[in-house]
Amino acid sequence: MSGAAPFGPGAARTGAMAGDEAAIRARFGLGWPGFRLDVDLALPGRGVIALFGHSGSGKTTLLRCLAGLERAADGYLAVRGELWQDEAQRLFVPTHRRPLGYVFQEASLFAHLTVRRNLEFGLKRVPAASRRIPLDQAIALLGIEPLLDRMPGRLSGGERQRVAIARALATSPRLLLMDEPLAALDVKRKQEILPYLERLHAELDIPVVYVSHAPEEVARLADHVVLLADGRALAVGPIGEVMARLDLPFAHDEDAFVVIDARVAAHDEAYALTRLEFAGLPLWITGLDMPLASRVRARVLARDVSLALTERHDSSILNVLPARVVSLDEADPGRTLVRLDVAGTALLARITRRSAAQLGIVPGRDVYAQVKGVALLR
Amino acid sequence: MKFRFVRLLVAASCIASAVAAHAAEVQVAVAANFTAPMQKIAAEFERDTGHTALLAFGATGKFYAQIKNGAPFEVFLAADDKTPARLDEEGATVPGSRFTYAIGRLVLWSAQPGVVDDQGEVLGRGDFRHLAVANPKTAPYGVAAMEVLRRLSLADGIAARLVTGENISQTYQFVATGNAELGFVALSQVMVDGKLSGGSAWQVPAGLYDPIRQDAVILAAGRDKPAARALADYLRGDKAVAIIKSYGYGL
Amino acid sequence: MITAADLAAIRLTLELAAVTTAALLVVGTPVAWWLARTRSAWKGVVGAVVALPLVLPPTVIGFYLLVALGPHGPVGQLTQALGLGLLPFTFAGLVVGSVFYSLPFVVQPLQNAFEAIGERPLEVAATLRAGAIDTFFSVVLPLARPGFVTATILGFAHTVGEFGVVLMIGGNIPDKTRVVSVQIYDHVEALEYAEAHWLSAGMLVFSFVVLLALYGRKKEMVR
Numbered sequence: 001m002s003g004a005a006p007f008g009p010g011a012a013r014t015g016a017m018a019g020d021e022a023a024i025r026a027r028f029g030l031g032w033p034g035f036r037l038d039v040d041l042a043l044p045g046r047g048v049i050a051l052f053g054h055s056g057s058g059k060t061t062l063l064r065c066l067a068g069l070e071r072a073a074d075g076y077l078a079v080r081g082e083l084w085q086d087e088a089q090r091l092f093v094p095t096h097r098r099p100l101g102y103v104f105q106e107a108s109l110f111a112h113l114t115v116r117r118n119l120e121f122g123l124k125r126v127p128a129a130s131r132r133i134p135l136d137q138a139i140a141l142l143g144i145e146p147l148l149d150r151m152p153g154r155l156s157g158g159e160r161q162r163v164a165i166a167r168a169l170a171t172s173p174r175l176l177l178m179d180e181p182l183a184a185l186d187v188k189r190k191q192e193i194l195p196y197l198e199r200l201h202a203e204l205d206i207p208v209v210y211v212s213h214a215p216e217e218v219a220r221l222a223d224h225v226v227l228l229a230d231g232r233a234l235a236v237g238p239i240g241e242v243m244a245r246l247d248l249p250f251a252h253d254e255d256a257f258v259v260i261d262a263r264v265a266a267h268d269e270a271y272a273l274t275r276l277e278f279a280g281l282p283l284w285i286t287g288l289d290m291p292l293a294s295r296v297r298a299r300v301l302a303r304d305v306s307l308a309l310t311e312r313h314d315s316s317i318l319n320v321l322p323a324r325v326v327s328l329d330e331a332d333p334g335r336t337l338v339r340l341d342v343a344g345t346a347l348l349a350r351i352t353r354r355s356a357a358q359l360g361i362v363p364g365r366d367v368y369a370q371v372k373g374v375a376l377l378r
Numbered sequence: 379m380k381f382r383f384v385r386l387l388v389a390a391s392c393i394a395s396a397v398a399a400h401a402a403e404v405q406v407a408v409a410a411n412f413t414a415p416m417q418k419i420a421a422e423f424e425r426d427t428g429h430t431a432l433l434a435f436g437a438t439g440k441f442y443a444q445i446k447n448g449a450p451f452e453v454f455l456a457a458d459d460k461t462p463a464r465l466d467e468e469g470a471t472v473p474g475s476r477f478t479y480a481i482g483r484l485v486l487w488s489a490q491p492g493v494v495d496d497q498g499e500v501l502g503r504g505d506f507r508h509l510a511v512a513n514p515k516t517a518p519y520g521v522a523a524m525e526v527l528r529r530l531s532l533a534d535g536i537a538a539r540l541v542t543g544e545n546i547s548q549t550y551q552f553v554a555t556g557n558a559e560l561g562f563v564a565l566s567q568v569m570v571d572g573k574l575s576g577g578s579a580w581q582v583p584a585g586l587y588d589p590i591r592q593d594a595v596i597l598a599a600g601r602d603k604p605a606a607r608a609l610a611d612y613l614r615g616d617k618a619v620a621i622i623k624s625y626g627y628g629l
Numbered sequence: 630m631i632t633a634a635d636l637a638a639i640r641l642t643l644e645l646a647a648v649t650t651a652a653l654l655v656v657g658t659p660v661a662w663w664l665a666r667t668r669s670a671w672k673g674v675v676g677a678v679v680a681l682p683l684v685l686p687p688t689v690i691g692f693y694l695l696v697a698l699g700p701h702g703p704v705g706q707l708t709q710a711l712g713l714g715l716l717p718f719t720f721a722g723l724v725v726g727s728v729f730y731s732l733p734f735v736v737q738p739l740q741n742a743f744e745a746i747g748e749r750p751l752e753v754a755a756t757l758r759a760g761a762i763d764t765f766f767s768v769v770l771p772l773a774r775p776g777f778v779t780a781t782i783l784g785f786a787h788t789v790g791e792f793g794v795v796l797m798i799g800g801n802i803p804d805k806t807r808v809v810s811v812q813i814y815d816h817v818e819a820l821e822y823a824e825a826h827w828l829s830a831g832m833l834v835f836s837f838v839v840l841l842a843l844y845g846r847k848k849e850m851v852r
Contacts, residue, residue, distance in 0.1 A: 122757030541800030
């Protein structure tokens with residue numbers, strides 16, 4: 001259901017999913033001098049939802065509102081059929097009564113407790129009947145068995161953050177909130193944790209709201225994106241949709257890209273290539289060591305896509321996809337950004353303005369998108 | 379405690395510089411119970427002689443310790459006669475300068491009217507929780523109060539109800555605030571212009587206790603100071619004696 | 630030499646310090662917690678009242694306590710109305726006075742410890758299903774432990790060293806309100822210097838050992 005819903009600020013405000021038991025419905029209005037958060041969101045009740053935006057855009061405040069750490073004077077929050085806040089009837093479930101997990105930017109382990117006692121802290125406060133994630137599973141998922149008897153002071157930043165995530169999971173949350181859990185880590189540590197987050201995504205059916213200002217992270221992890229600016233939601237929707245919108249800042253980034261969810265369709269051992277498939281179309285990529293039918297996410301940079309009017313076979317480019325021009329952006333005097341539709345999947349191409357003029361690129365035109373590079377995100 | 383120590387240092391240095399600057403000043407240590415009359419006398423003294431008396435008020439035992447340890451007092455008005463005598467023996471005074479400047483009178487006093495009768499029979503009835511006395515170990519008025527109780531054969535019966543002020547001022551506070559219903563205080567504390575200032579009182583007959591002699595002495599530091607001698611003389615003059623008596627002291 | 634009266638005073642002093650310290654921790658902890666957490670405009674006022682004993686001469690505190698706890702004072706009226714009688718000249722009265730007198734020595738280390746913990750561990754605890762009271766005992770207390778140790782040592786030591794307040798509201802009753810510092814004062818006033826020396830030296834050694842324990846421990850913590 002999540003992918004099909006017509007997201008975008010307008011659609012969200014109509015409360016498209018208000019009646020959906022599996023969804024998250026959140027409306028918050030609060031402020032202090034110099035800042036105001038004013039959002040009204042309908043979000044899917046599964047997958048990873050990225051809250052994306054610059055610092056000061058209200059990401060963390062929104063996340064804290066979801067957790068109940070901040071109480072919006074004007075607030076409504078229903079999560080998968082449970083009402084957590086409704087100021088209209090002065091209802092506010094305090095944080096400790098909400099079945100959620102929260103991972104802070106810096107790990108915030110209790111310094112006086114061992115890793116094991118940290119993990120048990122939340123767990124033992126959850127009634128046995130509500131425990132759905134066994135502690136062992138959380139420990140295994142984050143790979144922290146060897147750390148259990150250590151004190152937090154003796155862990156690396158990455159280890160601490162993994163413990164914090166496992167600690168949150170061990171409470172069997174119905175909603176997992178993560179506030180830039182990787183921001184405080186260097187690249188190496190980030191690479192260390194990202195696979196665990198992906199496993200989380202793959203193995204647990206818990207909606208995750210993930211705050212980030214790093215497009216890479218969002219591209220890799222998110223299914224849905226809420227783009228925030230100045231405390232307002234500029235856009236809400238599936239990641240492929242939002243990243244390709246020409247009216248949003250993403251598409252204008254030098255490294256603008258779209259993400260394509262695909263599955264592994266075949267391996268070509270002879271040339272060490274793997275064929276992915278999305279929307280019935282093939283996408284070749286350097287050989288992957290993954291079983292057939294695995295779900296993967298690929299990233300295609302706008303600058304790696306060029307356009308041709310005919311399907312050429314005399315070029316070295318492997319991936320040539322039939323596409324239709326949806327819209328153009330010519331804000332840049334030298335370059336044109338083209339949004340394409342490839343069998344329902346959005347793709348961005350950045351070409352010179354001269355090329356666009358010579359080829360007669362206008363909305364509605366059928367073209368061939370030549371994709372020079374595909375990177376696998378997961 | 380530390381603040382008090384600092385203050386003492388500051389005071390001491392002020393005193394030291396003051397002494398150096400003005401020769402016609404006299405440093406006087408005065409027993410706390412004699413505070414009010416002494417202030418009046420010092421004012422008169424200054425007007426009549428031109429000398430300035432710098433007064434320090436406090437407990438007699440404390441002054442003793444300070445004098446023995448070099449405090450620059452030149453005249454000492456003690457609350458008893460033992461301490462000046464001891465200083466005499468120890469050679470810390472100008473020999474022959476010791477005299478009794480006032481005789482303290484003991485009064486049984488209550489801040490409430492009607493509690494103390496004019497015969498002191500309230501002591502025998504014993505319908506009170508606390509009787510305040512000055513510490514007999516340290517204060518002459520305490521010694522006198524205990525003596526009265528002994529002579530009235532009440533000492534044992536009342537012992538459990540005694541509360542002890544460190545000095546006669548504190549004893550007065552116990553009674554004045556009502557925490558002790560009655561207590562033995564100095565007549566000088568409750569008498570203004572020859573009349574009781576408030577509450578009810580029994581002036582204890584002189585026969586029930588040894589006279590509370592308060593002696594003054596010129597200390598070694600005042601040996602060659604004319605101002606010190608002048609003050610000692612002035613204290614025995616008619617003007618001073620009248621003031622002393624008006625505060626309920628005998629002579 | 631140490632007399633029976635001195636020993637009684639020592640025993641009473643330790644008793645008073647122990648009871649007072651216990652009461653201080655009970656009273657001081659919520660006050661310190663409030664001071665550490667509140668954004669109320671009253672924070673400054675309450676903080677100043679708590680700190681008053683640091684600057685006021687003990688005799689001033691003692692005198693006001695004597696007036697306040699006395700039969701005509703507000704607290705005295707209250708204790709009488711409650712059937713508790715009057716507090717001056719009683720052990721309980723000394724405890725009340727000592728608690729007020731030593732309050733900053735307990736509240737300030739605790740407040741510092743609580744402030745050092747910050748908001749974050751409390752929020753973390755809340756997201757791990759711990760309510761406010763649960764959080765206080767399972768997170769705040771253990772994290773503030775060094776603060777509690779400091780507060781306990783200072784509260785105890787300061788009460789042992791208390792003099793002016795005890796003098797004013799105690800009434801110097803043997804076994805009830807005559808503590809070591811008063812006993813020393815009596816010895817000095819009575820010119821019993823030998824006895825005064827014994828007790829004073831004892832106090833000196835005690836205070837030194839306490840402070841040594843305190844600063845030695847601090848160094849260890851830094852390490």
